[in-house]
Every structure is written in C-alpha cells, then in structure tokens.
Amino acid sequence: MEIRRATTVAELEAAQHLYDGPARTEWAARFLAADGHLMVIAYVAGVPAGFVSGIEMLHPDKGAEMCLYELAVDAPYRRRGIGRALARALAAVAEDRGCYDMWVGVDLDNEAAQATYRSAGAADDGRFAMLTWGFGASQ
Numbered sequence: 001m002e003i004r005r006a007t008t009v010a011e012l013e014a015a016q017h018l019y020d021g022p023a024r025t026e027w028a029a030r031f032l033a034a035d036g037h038l039m040v041i042a043y044v045a046g047v048p049a050g051f052v053s054g055i056e057m058l059h060p061d062k063g064a065e066m067c068l069y070e071l072a073v074d075a076p077y078r079r080r081g082i083g084r085a086l087a088r089a090l091a092a093v094a095e096d097r098g099c100y101d102m103w104v105g106v107d108l109d110n111e112a113a114q115a116t117y118r119s120a121g122a123a124d125d126g127r128f129a130m131l132t133w134g135f136g137a138s139q
Contacts, residue, residue: 001042001043001049001082003040003042003085003089004041005040006039006040008032011039012028012032012039013025014048015048015051017048018050018073018074035056036056036057036058037055038054038055038056038093039053039054040086040093042073042085044082048074049074049076049077050083050086051071051086052068052070052071052087052090053068053071054090055067056094063099064097064099064100065094065099065100065103066090066094066102066103068087068103068104068117071083071086071104071113073086083116083120087117087121087122088121090102102122105130
C-alpha cells in the first residue's frame, strides 16, 4: 500500500469510484486550488483503494484545526488497516501544518467509523448536535 497526498485533478478523478458520486473536473480543480483543502489517497497495486479528505479551518483566537471531512475505503480493501492509516496520515499533515487538533463528526450508529477513528488515536470528547442549512440540490 502507498499513501500520498493528491495534487492533481487526474488523481482526484481516478479516485471517484470511492466518492458518493462522480467527480466534476471544475470542482476537483477548485478543491485543489482552495488553501487548506487536502486529500490523501491510499493505493493498492497502483489503484486508489481509499481516501481521506480534510479541511483546515482558521479562527483569530484559536489558530488552525483540521476537520476530517470524509473517509472511504473500497469494499474489497476494508478491515485491512487502510482507514486507520489514512486517518493517521491526515493527522500527520495537520500536525505538520501547525493545527492544534483534528476532529470528525460521526453518526452515533456508525460503529465501523468510530472504531476506525479510535484505532487511529481519536477519542470521544462527548456528544454534539449537528444542525445544517440546506441550499437546494448541488449544481
């Protein structure tokens, strides 16, 4: 397995089978151009087997923190430590960038995700409610 940070649109598009939907070239380019948007991809035999994306967030009185935005591992490669390795890789990038912490929101019934994040060193710091604003369908 090889893990590396994605730096090209072609890399993001090659991993689209891992996303919830197909990648759009213009969105992939915008993602890469946005400061603090990161994707790390795990490759098995040269094929994307998993990814983790993160967003570095800044605040004037807190500094920088990393949000683990999404993690996915292709079904044939699950339960092999790829998710844990990806979470750890993103944590290492966050630490290198000077972030004071990294966090992820996880559904309470998603036991597999919780186990993956805990095995990568995360700890539950309590419950929180996530409230969202919907702005219509993605264009």
